[in-house]
Structure formats: structure tokens, C-alpha cells
Amino acid sequence: MTRGPAYGTQLRRITPKLIAAANERVPDANVRAPHVPPPAPAVAAEPRAAVR
Incomplete structure (x- = not known):
């Protein structure tokens, strides 16, 4: 089942x-x-540091 409206x-x-x-x-x-219960809010991933 998908999340959303x-x-x-x-x-x-x-x-x-x-x-x-x-x-x-x-x-x-x-x-x-x-x-x-309603779907839990999506958790944003933490930004990763640029790899050089």
C-alpha cells in the first residue's frame, strides 16, 4: 500500500x-x-558530506 492521499x-x-x-x-x-493509524511522516535523510 502506498503512502499519500x-x-x-x-x-x-x-x-x-x-x-x-x-x-x-x-x-x-x-x-x-x-x-x-495514519502513516508516519517521512523522515528526511541527513545530508552527507561531499567525498573528494
Whole structure:
């Protein structure tokens, strides 16, 4: 799954499959909705010193 504006849309589209898979693997779990935190912000790499 990619990060960005489409993240939420993609997750909403696969939610029924996620719920069905969770309930199939653990029958007594009674999963109704997944709790998925938003993607973490990207961490910028530190600039490297020029090599001569």
C-alpha cells in the first residue's frame, strides 16, 4: 500500500476483506472495524558530506 492521499481510499476499499480475513482466522474475535493509524511522516535523510 502506498503512502499519500490515496492511502485512506485504498484502506477503505480493502476494509471488508480485512474484516472477513480476521474473522475467518479467529472465529470468536468478532472484528467489526480495523483500527489503523495514519502513516508516519517521512523522515528526511541527513545530508552527507561531499567525498573528494
